[in-house]
Amino acid sequence: MLNLLAYLIGLVSLVIVIPAQLPLLGAINWIALPIIALGVIIGALSSKDGGRNFCLVVLLIAAVRLMLGGGLF
Structure with missing residues (x-):
């Protein structure tokens, strides 16, 4: 159930x-x-890894975009 919630948050x-x-x-x-x-934390509490990994990929996309934009744009 937590894995599904992590997917939805992701x-x-x-x-x-x-x-x-x-x-x-x-x-x-x-x-x-x-x-x-929050999705990564909920995914880490789950017994499966899929939701956590999906949130980590989304986090990577957002972090790379922030780095390329200098943190603001």
């Missing part, structure tokens, strides 16, 4: 992160990062 955060890949919208990633962290 999906919601992915919906937030995808538009943040556009120029001048990179700051939206700062909103998505706490949600992704």
Whole structure:
């Protein structure tokens, strides 16, 4: 059950992160990062790894975008 919840949180955060890949919208990633962290924590509490790994991939996408934009854009 926690794995499914981690997938859902990852999906919601992915919906937030995808538009943040556009120029001048990179700051939206700062909103998505706490949600992704919550998904990683819930996924870590699960007995399966899928939800946690999905959240980690979304976290990687958001973090790389923030680094490329200098942390703001």
